Amino acid sequence: xPPLLQARALVKRLGGRLVVDGVDLTxxxxxxxxxxxxxxxxxxxxxxxxxxxxxxxxxxIRFEGVDVSKDLxxxxxxxxxxxxxxxxxxxxxxxQNLEIAARYFRPRPPEVPRRVDELxxxxxxxxxxxxxxxxxxxxxxxxxxxxxxxxxxxxLLFLDEPTTGLDPQARVAVWDLVNGxxxxxxxxxxxxxxxxxxxxxxxxxxxxxxxKVVAHGxxxxxLGDMLGxxxxxxxxxxxxxxxxxAWLTTRGLGEPMSVLGAWQLPLSGEQLADFARExxxxxxxxxxxxxxxxFLKLALPCAx
Amino acid sequence: xxxxxxxxEWQSRAVVGRxxxxxxxxxxxxxxxxxxxxxxLLLAFGLGLGAYMTSGVEWNGRPVGYMTFVAPGxxxxxxxxxxxxxxxxGAFIRMRYQRTWEGQxxxxxxxxxxxxxxxxxxxxxxxxxxxxxxxVLSCCQAxxxxxxxxxxxxxxxxxxxxxxxxxxxxxxxxxxxxxTIDHMNLPIFLVILPLGFVSATYFPLxxxxxAAISTxxxxxxxxEGLRGLLLGDNSGYHLGSLAGLLxxxxxVLVPLDMRLLRKRVLGx
Numbered sequence: 168x169p170p171l172l173q174a175r176a177l178v179k180r181l182g183g184r185l186v187v188d189g190v191d192l193t194x195x196x197x198x199x200x201x202x203x204x205x206x207x208x209x210x211x212x213x214x215x216x217x218x219x220x221x222x223x224x225x226x227x228i229r230f231e232g233v234d235v236s237k238d239l240x241x242x243x244x245x246x247x248x249x250x251x252x253x254x255x256x257x258x259x260x261x262x263q264n265l266e267i268a269a270r271y272f273r274p275r276p277p278e279v280p281r282r283v284d285e286l287x288x289x290x291x292x293x294x295x296x297x298x299x300x301x302x303x304x305x306x307x308x309x310x311x312x313x314x315x316x317x318x319x320x321x322x323l324l325f326l327d328e329p330t331t332g333l334d335p336q337a338r339v340a341v342w343d344l345v346n347g348x349x350x351x352x353x354x355x356x357x358x359x360x361x362x363x364x365x366x367x368x369x370x371x372x373x374x375x376x377x378x379k380v381v382a383h384g385x386x387x388x389x390l391g392d393m394l395g396x397x398x399x400x401x402x403x404x405x406x407x408x409x410x411x412x413a414w415l416t417t418r419g420l421g422e423p424m425s426v427l428g429a430w431q432l433p434l435s436g437e438q439l440a441d442f443a444r445e446x447x448x449x450x451x452x453x454x455x456x457x458x459x460x461x462f463l464k465l466a467l468p469c470a471x
Numbered sequence: 472x473x474x475x476x477x478x479x480e481w482q483s484r485a486v487v488g489r490x491x492x493x494x495x496x497x498x499x500x501x502x503x504x505x506x507x508x509x510x511x512l513l514l515a516f517g518l519g520l521g522a523y524m525t526s527g528v529e530w531n532g533r534p535v536g537y538m539t540f541v542a543p544g545x546x547x548x549x550x551x552x553x554x555x556x557x558x559x560x561g562a563f564i565r566m567r568y569q570r571t572w573e574g575q576x577x578x579x580x581x582x583x584x585x586x587x588x589x590x591x592x593x594x595x596x597x598x599x600x601x602x603x604x605x606x607v608l609s610c611c612q613a614x615x616x617x618x619x620x621x622x623x624x625x626x627x628x629x630x631x632x633x634x635x636x637x638x639x640x641x642x643x644x645x646x647x648x649x650x651t652i653d654h655m656n657l658p659i660f661l662v663i664l665p666l667g668f669v670s671a672t673y674f675p676l677x678x679x680x681x682a683a684i685s686t687x688x689x690x691x692x693x694x695e696g697l698r699g700l701l702l703g704d705n706s707g708y709h710l711g712s713l714a715g716l717l718x719x720x721x722x723v724l725v726p727l728d729m730r731l732l733r734k735r736v737l738g739x
Contacts, residue, residue: 181738220576221739243579254574258493267492270485271578316577 169232171196171323171354172217178225179212186212188378189226192356194371196322199345199355201369201386203362203458205466209378210358211251211327217356218248218325230323244272247316251327251358253308255300261311262287262296265318272319279318286314290344306337313344323354330364342368362458376465386458394433394456394464399442401451403430414445424463433460474726477583478591486580486588487595489571494596505603509545513611516541516673528675531704539617542608543701544672546601546627547634547694551670553600554635555663557593558642559655565589566646572736582736586643586728593639598632620703627697630710634693637717640724647731670694689716 172194179187187209194200202210215221217228219239228235235242255264265283269276276282287293290310295303300311309329316324326345330338338361345368349355359365365372365386372389374382382389401411403425415423415432418441423430433456434442477483494501521537528540565571572585580588605624611617645658669681670690676682685691692713699706733739 215737218577221737240579248577250573250577252570252573254570254577256489256571256574257569258496258571267489268574268578270488271482271575271580273481273579315574 169229170194171198171231172356173229173232174213174217174226175229176226177213177216177223177228179209179216179221180224181212186378187216187223190373190375190378190380192373192380192383194323194354194356196354197349197352198370199349199357199368201365201372202356202358202375203365203372203462204375205462207377208375208465210375213375214325214327214356214358218246219243220248244274244319245322247319247321247324249309249312249316249324249326249329251331253300253312255308255311255315257299257301260297260299261292261303264300264311265315268315269318276319282318282320286317290314304337306333306340309333309337309341310344313341317348321353323356324348326355326357328358328360330359330361338364362462366458374461374465381465382461390456390458390461393461395435395438396455397434397436397439397453398456398460399432399434399439399451399453401430401432401449403428405449407446407449411446411449414442424460426463431460431463433464474583474729475722477581478587480584480587482580482584483587483591486575486584487592489575490588490592491595502603505549505600506607508549509542509604509607509611512545513538513541513616530675530698530702535702536618538611539619539702540675540698541673542611542617542619543698544670544694546604546608546631547670547690547697548667548672549601549604550597550631550634550693551638551667551690552663553597554593554638555642557596558589558639559646559658560652561593562589562643563646563649563652563655566732566736567652576736582733583729586725586732589643590636590639590725590728593642594632594636597635597639598628601631602628619701621701623700623703626700630693630696630713633717634689634713637689637720637724640721640728643728644724644731647728647735666690671698686712687716689713689720692716 170193174190174192177187177190190209190213192200192202202213204210212221216223219235219242230242230245256267259267262283265286266279269279269282287296290313292307292310292314295307300308303311313326313329330341333341342364345355345357357368369386371384372382372386373380374389374393382393384392408430411430412423415421418438420432423432439453524537527534527536530540575585576582605627608617608619609621612619612621645655649655649657666688667690669676669685669688671685672690672694676685692709696706696709696713699709
C-alpha cells in the first residue's frame with residue numbers, strides 16, 4: 168500500500184535563491200512526521216509546497232501513489248492545514264469560523280452543524296462558540312486553528328509550529344490533541360522549534376539544513392547518525408581547551424558547540440574512548456545526545 | 472484563459488458568499504451610504520451649485536436641467552468609487568491585516584478564486600449600491616426634482632455590474648503594488664481622482680484637450696452612456712466604447728492581478 172504522502176526531489180527557488188534542494192519525505196497514515204531544521208532551512212517552504220500553497224519548481228508529490236499535480240483540487244480536499252500564524256476569520260465567531268471553513272470544500276462535508284458541535288466539544292471551545300476569536304487566549308486560538316483544519320475530515324494534517332508562543336499547559340493540551348488525531352489514523356506533518364515536542368510527538372523525523380535533507384529516521388536513529396552516541400560537556404575556560412580544539416581538528420570533528428561557556432562535543436563510542444585516553448586528567452560530563460544538540464550542530468555555520 | 476474562467480468556478484462563489492455574509496451582518500449600517508450619498512450630492516450639486524445654473528447645461532446640443540444632468544453621472548461615479556475603494560481598502564485589509572486570504576488559501580480555494588471573489592464581490596456590492604441609489608433617484612423624480620427616463624433604469628444594472636468588476640480589477644493592481652495602506656494615497660491622487668475629474672460625471676467637458684483625453688477613460692463612457700440611456704438619447708457610441716474598454720481591462724488586468732498578487736501573497 169503506497170504511503171499517504173510521498174515527496175521526491177522537491178526543488179523550490181524564491182527570489183532567485185535555491186530554498187529547497189531535492190527534498191524527499193514520506194508520511195504514512197497514523198504517523199506523525201516531524202520536519203526539523205534551523206531558521207532558513209526550508210521547512211515552511213517545503214510545507215507550503217506539500218499543501219499546495221506554492222508550486223514546486225522540480226520533483227513530485229504523491230498522495231496514495233497518485234501525482235497530486237494531476238488533480239490538485241482533489242488532493243486539497245484531503246488536507247487540513249494549520250498555519251504558523253492565526254488566519255481565522257475575525258469577522259465571524261468561533262462557531263461561524265468552523266461553519267465558513269466547511270464552505271470552502273467540495274464535496275461539501277456532510278452534516279456540518281453536527282461536525283461543528285463535535286469539534287467545539289472535543290477542543291473545549293463550546294463556552295466560546297459565540298465569541299470572536301480575538302477574545303480567546305493563545306492556547307484556545309491554536310485549538311480553533313486546528314479544529315478549523317479538521318472540519319472537513321481530512322486524512323492528512325499539516326501543523327506548522329502549532330505550539331509556538333503557548334504556555335506549558337496549553338502545549339501539553341495541543342500534544343494530547345495531536346496524539347488523539349494520530350490514533351484515529353490521520354497522517355500528520357509537523358514542524359516545530361521545540362525539540363522536546365518533536366521527540367515526544369514524532370514517529371519519524373526529517374531534518375533539513377540549507378534546503379537539503381541531512382537526516383531521516385526515528386528520533387533515536389537520527390541522533391545517532393548526526394551526533395553519535397555521546398555528548399561530552401566541559402568547561403570552555405579550562406587551560407586544556409586549545410589542546411582539545413587541536414584534537415578535534417586533527418580528527419576532522421570541526422568546531423565544538425559552545426553553550427553558555429561550556430563546550431559540547433558529540434562523539435561516537437570509539438571517539439569517546441580515544442578522548443578519555445588523550446585527556447585523562449580533564450573533568451567533563453558525558454550524556455546521551457538530544458535534539459537540542461542536533462539543532463545547535465545544524466545552526467553552527469562551520470559544523471562538520 | 473484559466474485566469475478568466477475561474478470566475479465561474481464554485482470557489483469564487485464561496486469567496487463572494489463569505490463577503491456577503493459579513494456584509495449582511497452589518498446590513499443596517501451598510502445600507503446608509505447608498506441612501507445618503509445621492510441625497511447629499513443632489514442637495515450639494517443640484518440645489519447648491521444648480522441654484523447658480525438656472526438655465527441648466529447644454530448636453531448633446533440640448534438644454535438639460537443641472538440636477539437631471541448630474542443624476543446619471545452620480546450613478547457612474549458611485550460605480551467607479553465604490554468598486555475601486557472596495558478592491559483597494561477592503562481587499563488590502565483582508566489580505567494584509569485580517570489574513571483572510573491566507574486562511575482561504577489553505578483550503579480548496581486558489582489565488583485565482585480569491586482574486587475573482589474580490590472582483591465579483593466589488594461588482595455585486597456596487598450594483599446593490601447603485602440599485603438603491605436608483606430607488607432614491609426615482610423618489611426625486613416623483614418629487615419633480617429630476618426628469619429621467621426611468622424605464623431604462625433596469626438596463627443600468629448589468630452595465631454597472633460589469634463596469635464595477637473592471638474597475639475592481641484596476642483597484643486590485645494597486646492593492647498588489649502598494650507596500651502599506653498609507654501608500655494608497657498614491658493611486659488615489661495620481662490615478663483615481665484624475666480619472667474621476669476627466670469623466671463628465673458632474674460637469675460637461677468643454678475643453679477640447681480634456682474631451683480628447685476622456686475618450687480613453689472608461690468612466691467617461693460609463694457616465695455618458697448612462698446619461699444617454701436615462702435621458703432618452705442615443706448612447707450606442709459610448710456604451711460600445713465602454714464595452715471595448717471593459718473587455719480590454721478585464722482581459723489584461725485580471726491576469727496581471729493574479730501575477731502581482733501571487734508574488735505578494737505567496738512570495739512566488
